[in-house]
Amino acid sequence: MKQHIQIDIKKLNFFYREKEILHDITLSFNKGRFYSIIGPNGSGKSTLIKNISKLLMPKHRSIFINNEDICSLTNKSLAKKEAVIPQNILIDYEFTAFDIVMMGRSPYKKRFQDFDTEDRKIAEKYMELTDTWQLKDKLITELSGGEVQRVIAARALCQETDIILLDEPTSHLDIQYQVEFLNIFSKLKSDKIIIAVLHDLNLASIFSDEMILINKGRIESIGEPRKVISKENINNVYNLSVEVFENPISKCPYIIPVV
Amino acid sequence: MISLIAKRKKLLFIILLIVYVLLAITAVSMGAASLTPYMVLKVVLKSIPFIGKYISGSVSSTHFLIVFMVRMPRIVMASIVGTGLAVVGASFQSMFKNPMADPYVLGISSGAALGAAAAIVIKIQNTAFSLSIITISAFAGAAITTIVVYVVAQDRGKVTTTNLLLAGSAVSFLMSSMISIIMVFNQQEVNKIVFWMMGSFNASSWENISIIAPIVLLGTVVIYFFNRDLNLMLTGDDNARSLGIETEKVKKIIIIASSMIMAVSVAFSGIIGFVGFLVPHIIRIIFGPDNKILIPFSALGGAIFLLLADTAARTAAAPAELPVGAVTALIGAPYFIYLLIKMKKRSV
Numbered sequence: 001m002k003q004h005i006q007i008d009i010k011k012l013n014f015f016y017r018e019k020e021i022l023h024d025i026t027l028s029f030n031k032g033r034f035y036s037i038i039g040p041n042g043s044g045k046s047t048l049i050k051n052i053s054k055l056l057m058p059k060h061r062s063i064f065i066n067n068e069d070i071c072s073l074t075n076k077s078l079a080k081k082e083a084v085i086p087q088n089i090l091i092d093y094e095f096t097a098f099d100i101v102m103m104g105r106s107p108y109k110k111r112f113q114d115f116d117t118e119d120r121k122i123a124e125k126y127m128e129l130t131d132t133w134q135l136k137d138k139l140i141t142e143l144s145g146g147e148v149q150r151v152i153a154a155r156a157l158c159q160e161t162d163i164i165l166l167d168e169p170t171s172h173l174d175i176q177y178q179v180e181f182l183n184i185f186s187k188l189k190s191d192k193i194i195i196a197v198l199h200d201l202n203l204a205s206i207f208s209d210e211m212i213l214i215n216k217g218r219i220e221s222i223g224e225p226r227k228v229i230s231k232e233n234i235n236n237v238y239n240l241s242v243e244v245f246e247n248p249i250s251k252c253p254y255i256i257p258v259v
Numbered sequence: 260m261i262s263l264i265a266k267r268k269k270l271l272f273i274i275l276l277i278v279y280v281l282l283a284i285t286a287v288s289m290g291a292a293s294l295t296p297y298m299v300l301k302v303v304l305k306s307i308p309f310i311g312k313y314i315s316g317s318v319s320s321t322h323f324l325i326v327f328m329v330r331m332p333r334i335v336m337a338s339i340v341g342t343g344l345a346v347v348g349a350s351f352q353s354m355f356k357n358p359m360a361d362p363y364v365l366g367i368s369s370g371a372a373l374g375a376a377a378a379i380v381i382k383i384q385n386t387a388f389s390l391s392i393i394t395i396s397a398f399a400g401a402a403i404t405t406i407v408v409y410v411v412a413q414d415r416g417k418v419t420t421t422n423l424l425l426a427g428s429a430v431s432f433l434m435s436s437m438i439s440i441i442m443v444f445n446q447q448e449v450n451k452i453v454f455w456m457m458g459s460f461n462a463s464s465w466e467n468i469s470i471i472a473p474i475v476l477l478g479t480v481v482i483y484f485f486n487r488d489l490n491l492m493l494t495g496d497d498n499a500r501s502l503g504i505e506t507e508k509v510k511k512i513i514i515i516a517s518s519m520i521m522a523v524s525v526a527f528s529g530i531i532g533f534v535g536f537l538v539p540h541i542i543r544i545i546f547g548p549d550n551k552i553l554i555p556f557s558a559l560g561g562a563i564f565l566l567l568a569d570t571a572a573r574t575a576a577a578p579a580e581l582p583v584g585a586v587t588a589l590i591g592a593p594y595f596i597y598l599l600i601k602m603k604k605r606s607v
Contacts, residue, residue, distance in 0.1 A: 055497050079503035086497060092356070093493045093548040103491055107503035111484060159502070 005031045005066060005162045007052065007193060012062040014047055014217075021047045023217045031162070034186055034194045036204040038228075039214035040238055046087075046167060048214065049197050053084045053165050065163070079107035082163040083156035088172055089148060091140050097151045098136040101127055104158030119158075126157040130184055146177040153184055164188075166196035170203070182207045205229050205252045213237060229253040268552055272559065279563050283338070286570040287330045291577065294322060302326045336463035336471070337569040337583075338562035340528050341538075343475040343520040345561025348535030349542070349553050350482045350513050353489040355420045358543075362521050362535035365408050365427040365514075367401045369434035371525040374400020376438050376452045380445040390467070393455070398526035404430055405518040417507055423514075457582030458529035460569050471523045478520040479558055485509055486550035493548060531584045533591040534565055544598060564591075 007029040014022040021044045029035055039045045051058040054070055063070045065081055073081070083104070091100070104126075105119040127133040130150045140148060149169060156164060164185060170178040178200070185194050186207050198204040204211060204225075211228040213221040215237040221228045230253075234242045240257055247254040281296075284303070288294045302318045303326065304310055347362040355364070363369075378396035408430050412422040442449050488509045491499040496506045538560045539553060546552045565583075568590060572583040 053501055055500060074503075075500055075505050076503035079501060082501070084497075084501035086495075086501075089495065089498065091494050095490075095493075095548060099549070100494070103494070103502055106487060106491060109487075111487075 005193060007163065008064045008067070009052070010062055010064070012048075012051060013059060014044075014051055014056065016047075021217050022051070025217075025219060027212065027219065027222065029163075029193045029195060031193055032190055033209040034189045034207055035196070035210050035212065036208040037195065037197045037212045037214060038199075038201060038204050039220070043214045043237075044217040045197050045214045047217075049165055049167050049195060052195065053082055053167075054078060055084070076107050079159060079161075081161055082165055083159040083161040085149075085152055085156050085164070085166045085169045087168045089152050091148070094139045094141055096136065097132060097138050097140055097143065097147075098123065098127075100140050100151055101132070101136075101154045101158055104155035107159060122160070123154070123158055126154040127151075129157065130154040146173050146181075149173060149177070149181060150184075153181065157188075162191070163193045163195070166194070166198075168197050168199055171199050178203060201229060201234070202247075202254055205254065206247065206250050225252045229255060268546070268556075272555065275556075275559050275563070279338075279559060279566070282563060282566060283334055286334050286566055287326055289570060289574050290325075290330060292321075292325055294325065298322060299326055332465050332468060333460045333463040333569065333573075334566060335468055336528065337460050337565045339468065339472055339475050340460075340524045340531065341534055341561035341563070341565025342479065342558045343471075343524045343561070344531065344535035344565070345538035345557040346475075346479045346482055346554060347517040347520050348561075349539035349550070349557040350485075350489065350517055351535075352539055352543075353493055353548075353550055353553075354510060354513050355424065356493060356495075357420075357424075358540065359536075360424075361532070362517070363431075363530070363532070364424060365518070365521075366404050366431035366434065367518065367521045368525060368530045369431045369438070370404025371397040371401040371522070372452075372456050372530060373404075373434045373438050373441075374398070374526075375455050375529075376441050379451050379455065380441055380448050390470075391462075394467075394526045398522050400434075401522035401525050402518070404434065405514070405522070409514065418510055418514075420510075454582065455529050456584075458531040458584035459572075459580070460528055460583060461573075461580065463527070467527050471527055474523045475520050478516040479554070481516040482513060483554045485513060486554055489513075489550040490548070529584065531565070531587055533584075533587040534561055534568075537587075537591045537595055538564055540595070541598065 009025055009027050012022055012025040013020065025048060037045045037048060047056060050056040052063060054075075058071065060071045061069050070078060101123045102115055102119065105115055105122065109115070124133060127136060130153045132147065132150045132154050135143060135147060135151065140151065143151065166185065170181050173181065182196070182203065185196070188194070196204075196207075208225055210223060211225050212219060213228050213233060220237055221233050229244060231242060231244055234240060234255060242255045242257050245254045245256070246252075284299050285296050287299045288296045298318075301316070302322050305318050306323070306327070344362050348360070351360040351362060351364060352358055374396040375393050377400075378393040408423065408426045409418065411430070412418050412426040414422065438452070442452060488499070488504050491502050491504050492506060492509065499506050539557045542553055542556045542560055546556060565587070568587045569583050571590070572581045572586045575581060
């Protein structure tokens with residue numbers, strides 16, 4: 001159905017004022033896979049995903065989508081390629097959930113073009129998928145954190161992009177919502193690239209096809225969860241001794257701290 | 260009730276427009292020489308080409324003069340300024356994501372006041388291009404202030420709203436203290452300065468209107484162009500950007516359009532508070548935060564509100580005139596408090 005899609009990061013360095021946050025990051029992302037970026041606080045994992053989403057301006061000629069430098073794309077054309085789900089979205093204004101989801105269609109609209117029936121259908125489809133259709137007339141200010149996050153997921157899906165970027169989307173949700181939330185994207189990954197910054201290593205290990213462990217702005221380890229989640233890696237990066245078991249259901253690595 | 264109103268927006272806009280016209284005609288009829296609204300309507304219709312031929316009877320030239328040269332300029336001026344203030348208020352409240360924002364947050368009022376105060380104490384009675392020096396000086400003060408605030412707030416090509424608000428209030432305090440110093444050393448002019456600052460429409464003329472109207476109209480249209488961008492920016496700048504909005508560009512355009520509106524409004528009418536703060540608030544309570552609705556309704560609501568306030572200002576204690584800025588707050592503040600209390604009850 002959809003053609004080939006690939007993100008290439010080539011020697012990405014990022015400085016905040018004088019401080020180097022990312023150092024020589026080189027990696028590629030491919031279609032059909034769920035990637036997670038993990039690492040301790042201040043490791044640069046959030047900075048990395050914000051460079052990919054261009055919320056922080058990356059160096060020219062360092063991030064490419066299908067060989068096209070993202071720096072040369074307008075915000076609007078980038079919004080048709082990448083959808084972003086931020087960490088914690090706080091909307092104080094009384095838009096309905098439906099209004100918020102419809103905003104995901106705005107990259108496809110000219111200045112005076114109104115949303116049409118097709119946009120409404122797309123919004124309905126993704127609100128059904130994220131189990132938010134019954135909330136459509138509720139005000140976003142009256143929803144719980146988990147509900148808001150699902151509405152934002154529906155909005156992002158409405159952008160119908162090949163790439164979905166999640167920046168610690170579940171860190172303030174209860175465990176059942178975390179799993180539910182990541183599941184939405186895991187099911188959709190076959191024709192998309194999903195990149196998520198995640199805090200919870202065990203959750204990341206369950207959902208990821210590939211993990212990228214960042215430490216002090218450098219890639220410490222990259223590969224399938226079995227390779228990245230090792231005693232040595234976790235000990236090196238988090239300075240914490242752990243035991244690694246095999247998760248009996250998903251067969252992926254599972255860690256517990258040794259105290 | 261409120262949701263019913265919100266569903267019939269187009270109809271309601273037309274009804275409000277008719278209400279405005281009726282109010283305007285009534286307002287023209289009020290004043291020292293008493294006219295009936297019917298007489299005003301006749302004078303107006305009579306002077307329209309083609310239609311005028313079919314209106315029977317004649318109108319006296321005195322009535323013609325009172326309607327067109329004395330009262331109407333003032334009423335049109337108040338309406339235009341009301342529109343401008345409310346539209347700028349609506350766009351600032353959306354752009355700053357702050358319901359407390361009003362059109363003066365960038366310090367434009369104190370800049371204009373300083374310009375006006377300087378012109379008043381220097382006592383140049385001349386006019387240039389048929390404008391009083393006070394007006395020109397106020398405009399210059401307003402324009403310079405906005406530029407200074409913008410430059411101060413800028414950080415490597417980006418302007419954060421927090422920086423803008425901080426720079427705005429800092430510059431504002433600076434200007435205000437300079438005005439205080441001017442007043443202390445020129446005590447015989449204090450009255451004049453204070454009255455200028457409280458706002459008035461008594462010097463309105465068609466010439467002034469021909470300058471302010473196109474600028475307010477253009478600015479309003481430009482701001483309305485960006486209604487969807489402003490909606491997205493209400494959910495946060497980062498969100499707006501990842502949904503395709505060039506937020507920095509939009510901010511610049513909104514600030515330029517708003518400052519143009521504000522500079523001419525303040526220069527001609529002084530500082531009239533509360534309109535730009537109150538009107539968008541009321542509209543938002545009724546219709547929700549969508550700028551596509553908020554901006555046109557604020558434009559109309561602002562015109563109606565300031566028309567009413569100015570009519571009250573010139574008729575309530577006639578022949579004395581109350582400062583219109585005081586009247587807007589006098590009507591506006593209690594109503595706003597009432598709304599707040601009502602909202603609290605609804606949400607419990």
